[in-house]
Amino acid sequence: ExxxxxxxxxxxxxxxxxxxxxxxxxxxxxxxxxxxxxxxPGKGLEWVSSTSGSGGGTFYADSVKGxxxxxxxxxxxxxxxxxxxxxxxxxxxxxxxxxYDYNYYYHIDVWGKGTTVTVSS
Amino acid sequence: DIQMTQSPSSLxxxxxxxxxxxxxxxxxxxxxxxxxxxxxxxxxxxxxxxxSSLQSGVPSRFSGSGSGTxxxxxxxxxxxxxxxxxxxxxxxxxxxxxxGGTKVEIK
Numbered sequence: 383e384x385x386x387x388x389x390x391x392x393x394x395x396x397x398x399x400x401x402x403x404x405x406x407x408x409x410x411x412x413x414x415x416x417x418x419x420x421x422x423p424g425k426g427l428e429w430v431s432s433t434s435g436s437g438g439g440t441f442y443a444d445s446v447k448g449x450x451x452x453x454x455x456x457x458x459x460x461x462x463x464x465x466x467x468x469x470x471x472x473x474x475x476x477x478x479x480x481x482y483d484y485n486y487y488y489h490i491d492v493w494g495k496g497t498t499v500t501v502s503s
Numbered sequence: 504d505i506q507m508t509q510s511p512s513s514l515x516x517x518x519x520x521x522x523x524x525x526x527x528x529x530x531x532x533x534x535x536x537x538x539x540x541x542x543x544x545x546x547x548x549x550x551x552x553x554x555s556s557l558q559s560g561v562p563s564r565f566s567g568s569g570s571g572t573x574x575x576x577x578x579x580x581x582x583x584x585x586x587x588x589x590x591x592x593x594x595x596x597x598x599x600x601x602x603g604g605t606k607v608e609i610k
Contacts, residue, residue: 428601
């Protein structure tokens with residue numbers, strides 16, 4: 383069974399940093415693109431970032447470009463999101479999501495349960 | 504960047520009704536469009552990909568159509584378990600933008 387388990391969320395002050403992790407199992411991790419999608423309280427889904435199977439291609443929403451970094455360790459079957467210079471508007475549930483194929487330009491077919499990030503003083 | 508606009512933002516229909524949700528892209532995206540369902544308090548779930556392909560395990564009352572800029576998600580006979588917010592997403596290139604969502608309720 384494909385499973386994605388996020389961790390690393392929590393309360394952080396504005397301007398602070400946080401690193402999210404997503405442990406994947408049940409599929410050949412290196413063969414699939416991975417994504418981060420977030421959802422602010424009471425709001426819709428917002429795509430944050432994607433990376434190809436190798437990690438060589440990375441893509442970001444304008445709202446996080448220059449502050450967030452997506453990476454993956456294919457030897458550990460783990461996806462990361464390093465979040466710096468956090469703002470109140472980054473408060474959201476962050477979902478790890480598996481792409482359908484190796485490249486990022488495919489739909490998402492599996493979602494994790496999410497981890498909550500709260501940016502507040 | 505390509506914008507994705509869903510309409511309506513919410514709707515209320517009776518059990519058994521046919522429900523149609525539309526998603527419009529500001530530029531052509533061929534058939535690089537997916538639909539997701541998010542039930543209250545739950546994780547999103549893939550319903551349709553490539554505009555009209557039904558994801559395995561999804562009931563056949565769900566269908567998708569369209570290409571280019573205009574897409575529709577249809578529920579042929581609304582069921583109580585279909586109460587949810589539905590999102591379209593384009594994935595032809597970054598940014599992989601979601602539509603604003605359509606909240607479906609039972610009348």
